[in-house]
Amino acid sequence: MTDLLKIEDLIVEYKTRRGAARGVDRISLKLQKNKTLGLAGESGCGKSTLGRAIINLVPHPGKILSGNIILNLDEDVPYEGGIISTGEVNIPYLGEKEMRALRGKEIAYIFQDPMTSLNPMVSIGSHYVETIQAHEPDVEKEEALERGSKMLESLGILAERIKDYPHQFSGGMRQRVMVGLGLVLKPTLLIADEPTTSLDVVVEAQILREMAELKEKFNLTMILITHNLGVLAQTADSIAVVYCGRVAELASTEALFEAPKHPYTQALLQSVPDVTKPDKKLTWIPGAPPDLTHLVPGCVYNPRCPHAMEICRSVQPPLIEVDDSSLVACHLYGG
Amino acid sequence: MKQDAIVKGIFLRIGPMKESLRHQSTKWWVGFGAVIISAVVLLIGLISLAAVSNSGIGLQSVAISLAFAAVLLFVTTLAKRLDSGRWTERRPVLWFVPLGAIAMMDVVVSLGLLLAQEEWLRFTVEITFAGVILGIILLLYTEGYPLLRDRGSAGFITIAGLTLVFLILYMTAISDWIVPYAPFDINVGGILAAPSPRFPLGTTDLGQDLLSRVIAGGAIMLQVAAISVAVCFVIGIPVGLLASYKGGVLDRIVSLVMDSLFAFPGLVLAIALAAMLGAGVVNMALAIAVVYIPSYFRVVRSQVLTVRELPYVEAAIVLGATDREVLLRYILPNVLPSAVVVMSINFADAILTAAGLTFVGLGLGIDITDWGRDLTTGAQYLNVVHAWWVISFPGLMIIILALGFTLTGEGLSEILTPKLRE
């Protein structure tokens, strides 16, 4: 299995007036083809920043400071003024023109809020036409609309609704439209940022199923960013738990839920209600995530960790392989 | 230990100050330098003026006002340290003690200077006011700056605007005592004499010293502006609150009236009203106020409509709040910031409109010391004898004053209207 995406020692820094905060602090990950990687964590942990760094759209005042994001292309990608050849490309070092060619065509990104991600003045069809023509300028409008309608159909929306405007769709429908826009150019990698967070549970289940079907059909590789561990349990092959810009634990989904290793993962799982276990005693994590502009030395989780040792307060634990497929950044496991 | 800290805090902040100074960027040093240099220049100008003042006690007046300002600064800093930064009910007491003391000092000094009986009251009031204004300026830079610095360019604009406004206010307040000639004294120099060392800004058509008239001429405009803003506040805001909160027929009628007023071109309406009401500061102010009330109404209305739907207003209702409670404690405080922004723009526009009304002849009498008056006179003489100074300097002052208010309004608008940050 080749790796579609390799992230090496990525650092993304936000320069705020109060100081510099690292949204992503030396994260390294590998993503295999046709797999779904889940990025789990609470609000502000850096998972969204990581997702946006992959398409090099980190919002101001953030910037990729250093590190590599290596994407493995299996076809040539033309851009305005040249061609990106097959093989490995390092995203932070690409120019804006090259990135524009990659976005949508190779990497699709679905933003968090479907309510505001669509232009209310423009029909859904126009969104599709614009997206398609941006990457395939020779495609005629009718053909683009045709492709758009087919995509809507495969997502359970009537084809003729391609003419409608965003406000005529419900939340769930809009999210489907967004998923469709992301997939219409048949990208290799799909990054979905909280795709079902604002939706009700029934629609959520429908969309997750549709995304799974489309993943099969289009041979997609997915990165699913969400704080909802239930959703990740259902859809991800492996999960990276992110805390304060660092990966605390990276494991296969089964391994993570069955035997979580990092104290933060354990605490998270203990605090999530499980409808099949009504007598589960829910716990919470005392304290609060630290101010990223003034980090304590050592392991960033140590102030809240019940197992904190002396070494935790001074040395940052590296991410090391523990067994079969689990990686943990915790002194409890050596390192 | 605590006493120690207080004293150190006020007078000997050098240690921590040195630290923070080291971290400052070049941009900061440039700004700081500009402020210090301007302040020094202004101070020199002020003192040289005061030295040749008509009243004879110019230097003393300036000195007293400076002393007053220093005391104010001291007291505020002291109060802040004692309170650890919180506003409590003890504050007013701390304020009034030194205020009263200085007021007494004024009285003593003026009596000592053997001023005429009817003058010492005016002296006391004006110098006290001038001192307070100067104190506010100083506070702006010591207390206000840290608050506004974080807001970037908006903060800078606000400080610049407020500085301009308060400097002119100070100048107006202390004007009686530092002007080289009494502003209305005619024939102190030649008629329409060009600027010269004796009359740095030249003279008017009646032989009055233009410099003195420029220093003292802001009073009328500021009064007109202040009264009109006060009227607008007192009428526009409550009406806006009530009408938009209650909604229904009342809202529709009031909106209709306000929109109709708003549709009129401001200056034309002001002229019409001023013509109806006649001359006088109050009448001018009322005419301008009527033109402006719709602006307040609209701003307040849009804010109320937004805030009214927010959960914390509903939460207050669930707790048992009456309509009055909700309006006064939950909606008004959240509506005021926007009203304050309108207020600044209102001030600016009121000044310009007042000048306009005077220009059209609906102002006050010919003998009043007023920039608008000089502007009008200057316009008449500009082409005839090329006496450019009569129109330019008062005009410049009007522009600066209006600019000050506008900058304040712009800056405050950006600061107070919360944009999604971080």
Next chain:
Amino acid sequence: MGLIEFKRVKKYFPIQRGFLESIFTKEKTFVRAVDDVSFSIAKGEVLGLVGESGSGKTTTGRLCVRLIAPTDGQILYEGKDIAKLHGKDLRLIRRRLQFTFQDPTSSLNPRMSIGNAIADAMRLQGIGTSDERKARTEEILERVGLSPVSTFYNRLPHQLSGGQKQRVVFARATILNPEFVVTDEPVAMVDVSIKAQILELMMDLKKEFDLTYLFITHDLATARHVCDRIAVMYLGRIVEVADRNRIYDDPLHPYSVGLMKAIPVPNPKVKSEAVLQGEIPSPIDPPTGCRFHPRCPKAFARCPVEEPELTDVGEDRQVACHLYS
């Protein structure tokens, strides 16, 4: 007799029509947010009201505390109908019936310190002197874990975290010692690792003040953890009511079945299923007969014709479905 009883309550919101439209069509259209709902909540119970957006659960909650008045029906509080109360009587009742909103940030006046916001609850009801209110507020701040109290009293909402703000919301709701609290999605906008803290706080407050809760949420997993009984709403009507275990282990109404199957369980071995197709229709023009029939996998001839009533099916549960009547 329950503490709170809804008897055939309806809440219809009229829709604003354009000027021309209102000339040409005489009939008004309504959003039938709550359409003939009856239930009762026993004293000391936590009743969960679950449903998707558009089900009418929030409107029901707001009716319970008379934030809005019902279009029809009775709302009995301790046997007395509060549906038509106004003015002073209504304000007095407010002491006993409280409501917490979903978003802790917009539930607090951004220009009021949290101490004042909480003390205001007493002030608005005219209880206690200024000092008494301050003391009581400090007590309750301590109680909800916001200490040291002297630091927190003067803080403004934007200086607190989401979890802390939600605690302030609960402090404010309980300082008047109410009997009944409706909480609308109390932990939806709180971080995952803090949810349990707020839930535990709610239960502690319940024990201490002898509260009764109506817990409105679309998060079924959380509802199972805290509620005694669960009522499922769909498009303005209650379709099933049962105790917390039965409703999850053995749901009867096809909608409840679909809901439970869709819950994403944090356990990779238990897969959720998207059993239900389509989406909840608009409450302006609900389907005829049983509102769920267009999506129901078990619909038969009677369903589009006749609307099923909520009937008792034994074991302390009620279902509104022709399959069971």
